[in-house]
Amino acid sequence: MTDKIYRVQTEMTAGWRVSAQVGNHQMVIDQATAGDTGPNPLDTFLFSLAGCVSTIAKMVAREQGIAFRGIKVAVEGVLNPAALAGKPSEDPVGFKRIDIRADIDADLDDEQKLAFLELVCRRCPVHHNLCHPCLIEHRLG
Template structure:
């Protein structure tokens, strides 16, 4: 069992977060009333997805004896803001998340696909987004 805990202090739409020895700022863009002092909550979610997939990929690669030098992620989320503005007919979270991953490896493309499938099954952030019913469009290719 692994426990994770943060503390946070908010003022306006800016939040300062402490996670163990680390601190970070979450803020909204100016058009959402923020000062753009840090990534937005949704930016952090997409970053968490990429970071989690990298961590799980490294773990799975060791298990598969897969030579993995690293992965370059391009992650985009599509959101209909009517949901977060209160429209009950629109989900207030991403409707679609697109992941393009370029894998730095000497392995064959078929092994890259096996790695992706295992990572997508085991990554807590990916599976959480999937469980929310968000459309996921994930494509991993060899560099």
């Protein structure tokens, strides 16, 4: 199978608003203390994780023939605000912990639902990149 390349290009001009054309969609991130015209980057990050887990759950259920009626995924991140603000901190910049809670509406008992969720998380690219970071290169435009 050939690798698929994803590209996103953002633009920030005045204020804190960042806009991007993502595929066929226009997306905006912003800061609540500024224009608040969209979610902030950290909210968007957690939404990406929850959305990916939800999507992969539907895929896995379809593949396994599971009667799957839906899923609700709650993601909560504990942030280190000191490092984010540029202050000395022994904790990493960003989230120190991320918790995922899933309410799975399917014909499975709790043990099966937990095994299903573990499989889903192993197949979720966003989850995987959080647990096993990929190479990121930085360079000028």
